[in-house]
Amino acid sequence: MIAPFVKVQREDFELQTEIDRLTDGRRDIGAVVTFSGLCRDEGGTLGALELEHYPGMAEAEIDRIAKLAIERFELLGLTAIHRYGKIAPGENIVLVIAAAPHRQAAFDGANFVMDFLKTSAPFWKKEHGKDGTQGSWVSAKDADDAARAKWAGNK
Amino acid sequence: MTKLVYFAWVRERIGKAEEEISLPADVVTVGDLLSHLKGLGEEYEAALQFPQAIRVAINMEHAEHDELIAGAREIGLFPPMTGG
Numbered sequence: 030m031i032a033p034f035v036k037v038q039r040e041d042f043e044l045q046t047e048i049d050r051l052t053d054g055r056r057d058i059g060a061v062v063t064f065s066g067l068c069r070d071e072g073g074t075l076g077a078l079e080l081e082h083y084p085g086m087a088e089a090e091i092d093r094i095a096k097l098a099i100e101r102f103e104l105l106g107l108t109a110i111h112r113y114g115k116i117a118p119g120e121n122i123v124l125v126i127a128a129a130p131h132r133q134a135a136f137d138g139a140n141f142v143m144d145f146l147k148t149s150a151p152f153w154k155k156e157h158g159k160d161g162t163q164g165s166w167v168s169a170k171d172a173d174d175a176a177r178a179k180w181a182g183n184k
Numbered sequence: 185m186t187k188l189v190y191f192a193w194v195r196e197r198i199g200k201a202e203e204e205i206s207l208p209a210d211v212v213t214v215g216d217l218l219s220h221l222k223g224l225g226e227e228y229e230a231a232l233q234f235p236q237a238i239r240v241a242i243n244m245e246h247a248e249h250d251e252l253i254a255g256a257r258e259i260g261l262f263p264p265m266t267g268g
Contacts, residue, residue, distance in 0.1 A: 066268055080267065081192055083260055086244035111267060123268055143268060149246065151260070152267025153192035166193050169264035 033095030033107040037087045039114045042124050051106040051128050058105050060135040064125045064143055070118035076159040080113040080122065083151035087111065094145040102138040104129050109142055111152060144176045186253075188221075190231075191262035194238065197231035207253075214240045215249040217259065232261075239264055 034050065036042075044063060052058055068078050095107050106128035116122055123146070127138035148169075156164035189202040211220045218235040221228045232238060240247045241260040253259060 082267070083189070083191055083241070083244070083262070086241055086260065089244055090246075147268035148265060150267050151191065151241070151262060151265055153263065154266045155192070166263065167266040169266050173268075 030096070030099060031104070031106060033092060033099060033109060035088060035092045035095055035108075036110045037082060037084075037091070038110065038112060041112070041121055042110045044124065047108050047110065047124060047126055051108055051126055055105070055128075057130065058128045059130045060132040061126060061128045062132070062135040062139045064123075064139045065121055066123040066143075068116045068118050068120050068122055070159075071156075074159055075118055075156055076161065077118070077157045078116045078122070079155040079157060080111075080116060081153045081155065082111070082113045086151050087113075090150045091146060094142055094149065097145070098127070098138045098141045101141065102127070102129060102134040104134060104138045107138065107142070109146065111146070111150065113152070115157075141180055144173070144180060147173045148177045186256055187258045189258060189260045191260065193263055194231050194261050197227060199227050212252060212254070213249065214242070214247055214251050214253060214259075217253055218249070218261075221261075237263065 048061060052061060091109050095109050098104060099107050104127055108126040110124040112122055125139045125142045127135045129135040154167040156167060158164050185204045185206050187204050190198050195201050211217050218232055218238060222232045239262050242253060242256045243258055
């Protein structure tokens with residue numbers, strides 16, 4: 030089984046660089062799906078998001094999820110990068126790239142990783158207002174748990 | 185001694201990121217740990233007011249509230265995750 034490429038970092042990432050890292054020299058990949066999550070400005074009110082993580086556990090948990098996806102969807106490559114620290118509107122937060130022989134497995138793999146990452150990787154978001162006020166911690170959503178649960182029954 | 189680490193609003197309410205504490209012998213499960221900590225002072229009570237909302241990791245792996253904490257080197261306490 031191939032090993033996923035997993036990073037938890039403060040720095041930004043570059044989509045094309047990461048796609049190249051996954052596909053360079055390969056002739057067996059027929060589909061690459063990339064998902065990137067960006068920081069929204071929430072209608073112009075948000076100044077920044079502060080991403081806190083549990084060092085060590087965050088990497089281990091994403092790695093565990095990534096390996097599940099590779100096995101389940103028979104992926105040929107998987108990259109998952111999650112940033113931490115202060116992130117301004119318009120900036121990247123998370124990147125998932127899934128490579129497979131065909132598109133459905135690549136779409137499903139990326140989707141699966143995001144659904145599990147959101148509910149079980151130890152990251153927390155705090156909102157900071159544009160006016161400099163320190164806002165509240167973002168609450169977990171039931172919809173995210175439901176999205177994760179849908180993977181339980183079907184293969 | 186057991187190392188406890190706190191994150192997000194649990195960390196803010198308790199007022200520290202980590203600490204080493206010795207646990208009484210009758211603290212056996214994750215649930216016991218949460219009720220024990222809750223009795224340690226106002227800041228702990230504020231953080232752990234609704235224990236069912238607290239997620240726990242033993243040695244960096246998710247743990248249910250009925251799990252045993254025997255042999256834990258590090259226990260993490262935090263709110264439900266909101267990354268991604």
